Amino acid sequence: MSKWIRSNSVAVIYAVLFLITALPILSPLGLPISIGPTTRKFASIIDSLKKDDIVFVDINFSPGSWAENGPQLAVIMKHLWTKGVKVLFFSLAVDGPQMYMKAIGQATPPPSLKYGVDWVYLGYLSGAETAAAAITKDTWSLVKSDYFGTPLQNLPIMQKIRTAEDAQLLIVVTSGEMSWMWVRQWYERYRKTYLLAPISIMVPSGAPYQQAGQIAAILAGSRGAAEYEVLIAKPGEGATVTDALTMQLLYLMCLIIIGNVIFYTQRKGRRTSATGGI
Amino acid sequence: MQQEESRVVSLDPAIWAAALMTIGIYSLGFKYNRFYKFCEFTLVGLGAGYAAVLAWDNIQRIGIRNIQTGKAYYIIPMVLGLMLYARYQPKLQWLSRYPLAMIVGIGTGIAVRGTVQADLVSQILGTMLPLFGSKDPLTYLNNLLVLILTVTGLVFFIFTIPTQRVKGGALMSRIGRLGLMIGMGALFAETVAGRYSFLVERVGFLLIQWLGLR
């Protein structure tokens, strides 16, 4: 048995990883988490919105990054619903509509809010940065109707929205490089608040923008979403993903320790340079 | 990952296709097999087909539409594009080099021009931080550390000047290398969590949407 494990060690490592990942998905563990300062700042900015303030939300990701961006979008929606603000959703990513539908299924708006009055979704807008420039400069010139085909003149909410000047806040939920472009198109041009909810591997690249104040706060991936869920007491998928992540990371740390123990007790094996030959 | 009510295996062929393909790719983690090969060949085939679709779209959008709207000189890049195919005609093979040379020139130009501002000037600026002043002393210590590690790191990469023979050169290079090791370890670990979340998404898809286990 132990011989078999040794010769198939990689396969065993992977198999256990799958098990560890599956466990919290099947039954959430509710592991404790601490809430970071940027998550607090992110939430407090949304919290400081007044009734009838206008918020732009770019749903800018695809199914592949749902695990990170989905819980973010859902928890942001849940928080927005409680503030009585008017929300303009749109997507600069092709798969945006699919993601909007999935998120709103999880963050169902309270019955007091009406589509077309309190929020609207414009669907996918092609053209990346050009589209960003256009929707902020003159929303009505870029789109004529919402995602479901209703002309803008029939949507009460749209009577209040003509340009970015009407809005107080932009929230971008994204898995891509489009976030830096929004600094130019939103913060630099209109000097309005910009909140970013990226996947976690993008967080370091966003740090300089945050330091410079161009991005007001960054919500870091699924973990940020989980912290946010705890903060506003609205449990959601972020906690599940974070549980799984915790288990995976603990497992990896155990593996690393085991690897070192084996290395020091045996001191043999394939001779490779330890640090990529540098 | 969706909170679906039904606790049964999915009957949707789309979900089945997606699930089987996912398992096929994962199977490589355990052993190379024909199922993986099937998935691989499917993806490579579809990828090449998709590339062709996108390319055709670009030819229409940039080439044909511009010509139709009066920018007749877009004939030139169209002809240049066609010249690439001269490669299949031994006598005219050299013709295919010209459009290529042009793209290579444009690309290298774009690479070089962006790098000076973003990677040289702004990085030098980023290092020029005060070492004393009225703020928290820890800030200045950190500023100094960044400066030291950047300088020694650059020294470590010097190829032709024998830094080892300069007094203190060997030590600087050593510190630089250790600094690099910290950075590499940290950058690697930093991305681990991000990469795992994609695995969570896929496993969630398999367990919940496909098998209906929750």
Add this chain to the structure above:
Amino acid sequence: MSIVYRRTIPLAITVVFLVLMVCEYFFASPVLKNVGLEMQSWAVLISAFAVGLGVITILRHHGMRIAKRSEDWPMSAWLMATMVLFMVLGIGFGQNNPMFKWIYDNVYGSLSSATYSILGLFITSAAFRAFRARNLDAAVLLIAGFIILMGATPTIAALWEGLRYLSGWVMDVPTAATGRVIVIGAALGLITLALRIIIAKETGFLGGGSGEAA
């Protein structure tokens, strides 16, 4: 003479466009800006034509395998079939064709995201191998990585608040310096490479071997 056609002229074209793109970036000239933008869209157009070369390469490669009845030739046939099918659907019926979309979402999309998420497996085995304290450098790599891993684990971070600051420090100070060293070095290296191309010292990329056999 053939060298003039085959090497000198292409190299000259590369250099001209390289310099043009660099000038466009630095100088405030509307004319240059327009020319630069136009050239970039020419490049997109020419590259679109190049995709055909890829398709031909695939058809030849796998066609040959089928003709020779090489091992597993039906797989090659399958690859060609998926490619052609996707091309016909996407180009002939448009990217909004329901069948095209179905394959894109459920097969192409699933295979792609499965491949992306297999990173979760590979990063585990890579970390298992790499994070071993074989010598001082590797130990430093391990410690830095471990601190970041602990900081990234929500439960551990919840137990000890200080960890968040420690891992923040590792990212902000030594790792920032590492990033800077790499970026500055790469920028200098890139410009040097471009200069070697401009003065025809580095021609390895032109096809036909490196420098000396020009």
Add this chain to the structure above:
Amino acid sequence: MLELFSKGRAFAFFFLMLVLVVVYFMLRRAEKGKVPEIRRVAALDAIDEAVGRATELGKAVLVHMGYTDAGVRGEHAGAILAGMSIMAHVAEMCARLGTKITVAPAYPELLPYVHETVKSAYQRGGKLEEYKEDSVVFLGNQQWPWATGIMGTLEREKPGAHIGVGPYHGESLIVAESGARVGAITILGTHRKSQIPFFVAACDYALIGEECYAAGAYLSKDPAQIGSIAGQDWLKIITIALMVLGTIVTSLGSGVLSDLLKM
């Protein structure tokens, strides 16, 4: 004078000119016979060793030049060309030693150059008859198809050496780890700082940033090209000097130098 330049790019332009002048000067100096001594770069020396080892074991060599969606017309063109130089060198070695080589470029526009490079390497080695058209494979120019294809190719060919320099993105670790899995000596390099740690962790040898760009010059052993690397080194010294000077000036409360750099 300043209005000639786009806003905030004047200093960068002069810095670029300085870089070019210094490199050109050192290059000329080396051409005239003052060739600098170059230190060994383990990862670059390892390329020759790896090809040699693959030959001894009767195994093949797999080479690629990374992946980026814009190909050679985009911002990563330089790194791709650096990868092409290494590929040319490896092809030449393989032709000389009679080792099977497979090149898998992710850029269709480069296919003609790659074909010609491999073919002429065999031609120069006097082994044109051994050259096979299918030593260049195309696995598409889309990220995940290409990465999947590389994984599969590695598993099927079980090459002895696996060498790649160019831009790499999310697929970097997949490519590196797959090489390690099949026991190939894996030597990968990139200029993208976010992917280098993966290569350092998973490869036998990793080429870091500038080492990729210097590879062509280093492997060519051409004095002029090595001179250019010396120029690059002197620029590092100048950069260090600027940083130290800038820190001192800033610490004294003056913004002169930072204003100059932002010019």
